[in-house]
Amino acid sequence: MPTFPTLKLYYEGSYVRILQMNLYDLNYRYNGLQVTGKFDILTYEVVRDFQVEHKLVPDGIVGPITWTAILNQVTYIQSKLNSINFPLGNVDGIFGAKTTMAVKNFQSANNLLVNGIVTPRTRQKLFNPNPEINYSNRPSSLSLSSLNPYVASLAERFLNLCTKNGLNVIIITAFRSWDEQDILYAQGRTAPGNIVTDAQGGDSYHNWGLAFDSAPFENGRVAWDDSAAFNEMGVLGQQIGLEWGGNWTSYAISLVDTPHFQYTFGLSTEQLLNGLKPA
Numbered sequence: 001m002p003t004f005p006t007l008k009l010y011y012e013g014s015y016v017r018i019l020q021m022n023l024y025d026l027n028y029r030y031n032g033l034q035v036t037g038k039f040d041i042l043t044y045e046v047v048r049d050f051q052v053e054h055k056l057v058p059d060g061i062v063g064p065i066t067w068t069a070i071l072n073q074v075t076y077i078q079s080k081l082n083s084i085n086f087p088l089g090n091v092d093g094i095f096g097a098k099t100t101m102a103v104k105n106f107q108s109a110n111n112l113l114v115n116g117i118v119t120p121r122t123r124q125k126l127f128n129p130n131p132e133i134n135y136s137n138r139p140s141s142l143s144l145s146s147l148n149p150y151v152a153s154l155a156e157r158f159l160n161l162c163t164k165n166g167l168n169v170i171i172i173t174a175f176r177s178w179d180e181q182d183i184l185y186a187q188g189r190t191a192p193g194n195i196v197t198d199a200q201g202g203d204s205y206h207n208w209g210l211a212f213d214s215a216p217f218e219n220g221r222v223a224w225d226d227s228a229a230f231n232e233m234g235v236l237g238q239q240i241g242l243e244w245g246g247n248w249t250s251y252a253i254s255l256v257d258t259p260h261f262q263y264t265f266g267l268s269t270e271q272l273l274n275g276l277k278p279a
């Protein structure tokens with residue numbers, strides 16, 4: 001593979017274009033990233049999110065380590081497509097026209113939206129083609145039994161701990177269907193309203209039974225405005241090892257999500273889509 005130059009904010013040129021093409025076609029486009037050849041703020045934000053997702057230093061600078069991580073993501077897709085008879089020629093880590101065409105052919109053959117982008121549904125079909133295993137056809141549920149058994153046990157402990165501390169807490173969402181996630185993703189983009197998530201169907205831990213949303217319930221209703229109660233929930237949840245959405249850090253979109261708790265087993269949703277399983 002050729003050596004790529006280090007890129008940062010406000011740089012311009014053909015390597016910036018390659019960077020943007022790769023990120024865009026790997027579906028890092030939730031903040032409206034476009035392939036312009038200009039390393040703008042949107043590019044900077046998705047680079048930082050990519051770095052977080054891949055456990056790299058989130059400095060927004062595309063040096064050798066970040067380049068390697070991005071190119072590896074593309075070669076991973078290219079090798080897979082070649083191996084299952086959607087040929088694209090050289091595996092070079094660059095998401096060019098041949099790779100886009102192979103993705104489109106694969107999407108068309110699998111009744112997926114044909115856009116040439118490695119959407120979560122495209123990725124799961126590539127690496128994890130049985131929908132029973134990856135939950136892509138399961139309905140939404142409020143029941144803790146819809147969660148991964150270990151996460152369900154944590155949720156149970158969390159609810160008990162809240163009760164012991166004088167907080168009455170209810171579950172708002174447990175498993176969320178991929179279709180429902182897509183509807184949330186559309187909000188503020190192709191549908192009216194404000195943006196509420198940067199995750200498409202398959203890209204949220206709710207879609208893998210690894211997350212739940214909860215809220216304080218006071219005087220017969222959900223107390224959305226009781227921020228003190230939400231903060232206390234956050235403290236208690238983290239005390240038993242849950243990750244809390246109140247500490248959310250996304251560089252592309254600022255989403256503080258105080259009802260949200262998750263336990264990820266150290267796996268990114270990209271890894272789940274690639275077929276890795278929680279321990």
Ligand SMILES: [Zn+2]
Nearest residue numbers: 211212213260
């Ligand atoms: Zn949530």
